[in-house]
Amino acid sequence: MKSFRHRLLIMIVGWIGLLLASLLIIVSQLFPLYANLEDPATIWLLLFLIFATAMVISTIISHRIIKIQSQPIENVTETALELVKGNYRARAVESGAVGAVQLSATINVLARNLQEITAIRQMEQERLKTLIENMGSSLMMINRQGRVSLVNKPFLRELAMSNENIQGKLYKELDIPTVLAKFIENVFMTEMPDRDQIDFSIGLHQKHLDVYGAPIMGEHERWLGVVIVAHDISELKRLEQVRKDFVANVSHELRTPVTSIKGFSETLLDGAYEDTPTLLSFLEIIHKESNRLELLIKDLLELSKIEHAGFQVKAQPTDMSAVIERAAGMIQPRMEDKAILLNLQLEPVEVLGDPDRLIQVMMNLLANALTYSASETTVEVHLFKEQEEAVIRVKDQGIGVETSEIGRLFERFYRVDRARSRNSGGTGLGLSIVKHLVEAHHGKITVDSEVGVGTTFTIYLPLAS
Structure with a gap:
């Protein structure tokens, strides 16, 4: 743009200078004063001074004209360069000659269109990224060179990996289970869709994945790589x-x-x-x-x-100590037949619950303690407040439970000692019923046990406000 201005300036100055020189010659012919001068040197000096003055004036005028005419073009050029750099917020000044205004307006329309297209593209990319990151399934994309081009958080979480360790690496270099690596290899080499259920272990956890793989096809059926989608079905298997x-x-x-x-x-x-x-x-x-x-x-x-999903208890303010005493009275004859002492330590506590269901909970817990306790032992029941909850603790001196089996106590039909529970008439469903009823009261139940010492069940229930 500057060289164009220089060339235009020289051209205008030359034309103006030529025009002034012609005018001076015409003036020298018209005015006798200048024609009668006898000294040629004086004439040429005078002409030179006039010409120099004319050139200076023409230069100033030409520079002003060039500046007025070229400034909109320069502004449009600078705006276009900013657009090339990706700055779609740049705008040209819409002023000057008619042609320059039209050019600036056109550039501004182009800039606004590019800005809108970029905003829409960024929004779509954010939506796609959010969708990929928050989808329930694991996703990994591999390009045609065999490198990982995209991976979402569920995939990293399922395989206990970090994004830095996997992004851009060859899929053969990844520290992933062998069965998954073989599945990816099969899809990558055959370029055909495939689906399978794979099992593998990560640490102490067994994983079950439903895996689907398919080739990624671009325009004109061009193969771009493969996509692997995996869904965790471990809970379904369980x-x-x-x-x-x-x-x-x-x-x-x-x-x-x-x-x-x-x-x-x-x-x-x-x-x-x-x-x-x-x-x-x-x-x-x-x-x-x-x-x-x-x-x-x-x-x-x-x-x-x-x-059942719609099951609810008829919660109301309930005297928990009265509930325990009633359950204890119902099971007391069986306790006496086995010479087991029932020790109650109850504080006055009012809970928000269903009295009939709470009696059922206490009966099942006391029956469980009776089943697994030897004769001439003690079963203790404590009731007290702890912060904003009622705490019911049932402790026996029975056979106890191994630590590895505590998590299975609330499973249906699970028994620590099958022969003893069957002889006592147990069904193996009592503790499972207890757990569901306690959770229906928005409470929780915990277990502490030691083999040969006994087991303690602790129930936490909300207090009646």
């Missing part, structure tokens, strides 16, 4: 196993009393009914197994009702 265990346990628990009833009834039908002592003994066994079967079905229906 629930499936729980369902299988539940069906197996229910089948086993129902089969035992049914087999007993069927066997003894067939024996009676074969002629044993003629022996009165045998008849009475068998009928007593059949009655006992029928009661056990009835109790099991009742607990199953109760647990199914409690586990």
